[in-house]
Amino acid sequence: MHAEGYHTHGDDTPNxxxxxxxxxxxxxxxxxxxxxxxxxxxxxxxxxxxxxxxxKKPESNYGSRPI
Structure with a gap:
């Protein structure tokens, strides 16, 4: 048993x-x-x-750089 509540059967898939x-x-x-x-x-x-x-309110950086 690897993690609490999970068993492994060779392929490590949780059951x-x-x-x-x-x-x-x-x-x-x-x-x-x-x-x-x-x-x-x-x-x-x-x-x-x-x-x-x-x-959060979306932030817009459009047009913030100088030409």
């Missing part, structure tokens, strides 16, 4: 993890979330279309 491995990973994440919330952490849900960095 889906087994059902038992996925359940173990889900249980591990759930326990980490419970511990985070128990220590006073919080989870905030945001809309799908919200971005951390808004798009």
């Amino acid at each position: 889906s993890a087994t059902i038992a491995e996925r359940k173990r990973q889900r249980d591990e994440v759930a326990s980490e979330i419970e511990a985070f919330l128990a220590q006073g952490g919080g989870i905030t849900t945001i809309d799908d279309n919200v971005r951390a960095d808004p798009p």
Whole structure:
């Protein structure tokens, strides 16, 4: 096993993890979330279309060089 959740079969192509491995990973994440919330952490849900960095205005360099 090279990376977490991936198995290799000689050709190094990622395959889906087994059902038992996925359940173990889900249980591990759930326990980490419970511990985070128990220590006073919080989870905030945001809309799908919200971005951390808004798009930049395009810059034009057309005609900026002297002739």
